[in-house]
Amino acid sequence: MRIGELSARTGTPRRLLRYYEEQGLLVAERCANGYRAYDEACVDRVLQIRGLLDAGLPTRIIKQVLPCLDKPRAIHFPDATPQMLATLQRERDRMTERIETLVRNRDAIGEYLEVVRGTAGARPGGAAPQEEAA
Structure with a gap:
């Protein structure tokens, strides 16, 4: 999906989605025309990021926690x-x-x-x- 659809599905402004990408919190593929393409899992990832931000976690901590998320909206720390x-x-x-x-x-x-x-x-x-x- 393109950034506009991800924005609409998560209620997150496009500008913030680009910021999340800059911070290494979200990964987008690039199409031949340069547009960002997000897979379906990005919807849950954005909701997780927003939830952690709403809880008061700074992006530097979220960046450390995100790799430990093994399924939507669940946190698991094996290591x-x-x-x-x-x-x-x-x-x-x-x-x-x-x-x-x-x-x-x-x-x-x-x-x-x-x-x-x-x-x-x-x-x-x-x-x-x-x-x-x-």
């Missing part, structure tokens, strides 16, 4: 080195800290909304109830 395990441990701990911060921020925003809506009479748009003229 994990102590350095790789330590790196992944640090990244996991960093993600946990980010999650805890996000949860605290979400809860604080929720509490703020409850207070604001409570004092505003819980009207749509936060408008206070109008008093009727006697």
Whole structure:
């Protein structure tokens, strides 16, 4: 498939797909006309890359992890080195800290909304109830 189809199937902009290729995360064959050609497995590979990026892993770590992916969306480390395990441990701990911060921020925003809506009479748009003229 060409880059446009891969982009449409994965929801990933073409520019990012070219970046993934530059970073060695994705491999494309080149047609005689110079166009990139991707095989079907690239759909899952792009989704894996996006998932790892969304989890907070930098591309340098993803590049190390990708060769260990033996099937779509599954990670297997038959030859994990102590350095790789330590790196992944640090990244996991960093993600946990980010999650805890996000949860605290979400809860604080929720509490703020409850207070604001409570004092505003819980009207749509936060408008206070109008008093009727006697």
